[in-house]
Amino acid sequence: MYSVTVRDHMMIAHSLRGEVFGPAQRLHGATYVVDVEFRRPEVDADGIVIDIGLAIEALRAVLSDLSYRNLDDEPSLKGRNTTTEFLARHVFSRLVAAIRSGGLGAGAHGIESIRVTLNESHVAAATFDARVEEAST
Amino acid sequence: MYSVTVRDHMMIAHSLRGEVFGPAQRLHGATYVVDVEFRRPEVDADGIVIDIGLAIEALRAVLSDLSYRNLDDEPSLKGRNTTTEFLARHVFSRLVAAIRSGGLGAGAHGIESIRVTLNESHVAAATFDARVEEAST
Amino acid sequence: MYSVTVRDHMMIAHSLRGEVFGPAQRLHGATYVVDVEFRRPEVDADGIVIDIGLAIEALRAVLSDLSYRNLDDEPSLKGRNTTTEFLARHVFSRLVAAIRSGGLGAGAHGIESIRVTLNESHVAAATFDARVEEAST
Amino acid sequence: MYSVTVRDHMMIAHSLRGEVFGPAQRLHGATYVVDVEFRRPEVDADGIVIDIGLAIEALRAVLSDLSYRNLDDEPSLKGRNTTTEFLARHVFSRLVAAIRSGGLGAGAHGIESIRVTLNESHVAAATFDARVEEAST
Amino acid sequence: MYSVTVRDHMMIAHSLRGEVFGPAQRLHGATYVVDVEFRRPEVDADGIVIDIGLAIEALRAVLSDLSYRNLDDEPSLKGRNTTTEFLARHVFSRLVAAIRSGGLGAGAHGIESIRVTLNESHVAAATFDARVEEAST
């Protein structure tokens, strides 16, 4: 198995619903340093997993739609509890959509699975890791 | 697959038995920066992998029982070679016990596997990674 | 010169006023991973810069007063532009107050200067670094 | 599953062939900070995954053969496109050869798989991860 | 004193002249992860050290002029021994020029000193740190 991992970040405000979240039920915020690992069994004809330039651009585009925002007010996230786990899956789904629409290049169709980790501090992170084909369309 | 990872550390003294350990056969010590990844196929009703507050507390409790100690003198580790690999499994087993006793919350029963990594320096680490059900009771 | 550095973090929401801040004028948030370096010319009678346990507790107390909050709504920050630079100085001032009130132990009166760095992502940080005696009372 | 991970680095020059590489088609260079994870289902009789001293020496030997070189001029890499992905597999293959020749100790024959990650900056990395038995002889 | 630090990177090939460089006399390469700290005694009217967006752009522009190149062939570096120390000073000088030409914004004229660190691996770095007014024009 081969993989390529790229890193970027976003800065958001939000609040979480549920007693389990304790003080995080209040409006607060986070920097998520996001690591995305793209995996495939063999490299493509150019000897790579993915066009890393396109991968970085695609990740930046996904994060730009969320960054510098209060997620509680985002229409597209209406009624969702934007836990770190949820956001990791959200980034995954958006990247799969980018692959399907060709935004990551023709070679990217060979990507089998993607692992998205949101590091929310130096001591905590959440991950969503799944096969591309499992993503709902 | 979803996961949540938390980090804490412990500082211990010990010696290792066996020629393969070279100078580490002498009494020496280590800081282990410990990363624990809890995994499950789907998030719980609150949209999370685990109550991260309880996970941090549980990890701290496990590490507190070992930290600031000479492991060569710990009755519970009598006769054991406390390699980094052994200690990674020890932390895993203690966390599984915490899940089974309810110490990590009701939702934690959905945890399928745990990965424990002990980083012993900036250039070396050991990991134990297994399904929760494989842990001996 | 000797120093001791400790690290902790806080997670806040805020917005910034001024065209220079671009999209950060919107309500958003940040995780600040905070490094505090306490400095003095010589160690104390115990051979240390500061009681590190008290230093960690004091930093945690300072950050707890801000964390999981929307700083735009904090009465104590009313009318302030809570830039990373401002917050670094705020943490500095609160730690100096802790030293002066004895909260960091008798030995802490020997601390000459403090450097506070707020890491807001993997690519950006702000620092306030000053002599303790320069802090306004 | 148990694993041990060690880290070292190499500094090389090279150029890449193919339009997809953009400016990296020019002669340039990289520091690769290399993480190698050795995995096996159970530890050996000494309670370890691998003799970490031998593992560090073996990795150093593999990287020394490439470091401080222009890979475009290396006879052993003639005609190869030395992408990060290719180099990750190359390091993997060399380490498997070291295991097979006994260079990593008798216990190393229990290693089932190896994961090699080349970190090429603070924001990008490539990995090759495979079972030892899959390596061509 | 206040400061803001930003991080970016460049990937270059070069060779060094002088027996002291050992194998680095051969053509090889490096990724330099570059940290730039801008310092001033007080923040500006917006409560900041520098417009961080402009600082990031300026650093990217400076590094782009060097990245993906063989420094041995760069006309502007003709006859120079491009040690990490030399390159740190080069980045410093280019950033001072950007400040003087207004490229970092009007507020940047208050910057008193700049510290440039080039991290060349996980175990080595070089720094140039000086007052802006000391830079030759």
Add this chain to the structure above:
Amino acid sequence: MYSVTVRDHMMIAHSLRGEVFGPAQRLHGATYVVDVEFRRPEVDADGIVIDIGLAIEALRAVLSDLSYRNLDDEPSLKGRNTTTEFLARHVFSRLVAAIRSGGLGAGAHGIESIRVTLNESHVAAATFDARVEEAST
């Protein structure tokens, strides 16, 4: 000012005397990841701060004398409270001795000051930073 920083580590056991140390009064241990910054106003004739190969060797030699040992039993540290601060100064003094004896090369006589940081975990570190001429002979 120019500087070069190198990193290595040591693993030791020790106990600390004094109530302020709490549980660290018991025999325990630590991994110290050690950063040493060598500083001088101008580079030498080769365009460097120090022969980095010799610097790495010198640091390794200093740390080897302490590593894999119980510092409570080291004759050379008899009666000393081996706090992280003390050990940072100890490493500094040993490196100054290496400079004075020529072990770091002729060019190293231009080193004006050295900063030694011992990182004892991901959240705590101690530093000794002084001019070379201040070191007692």
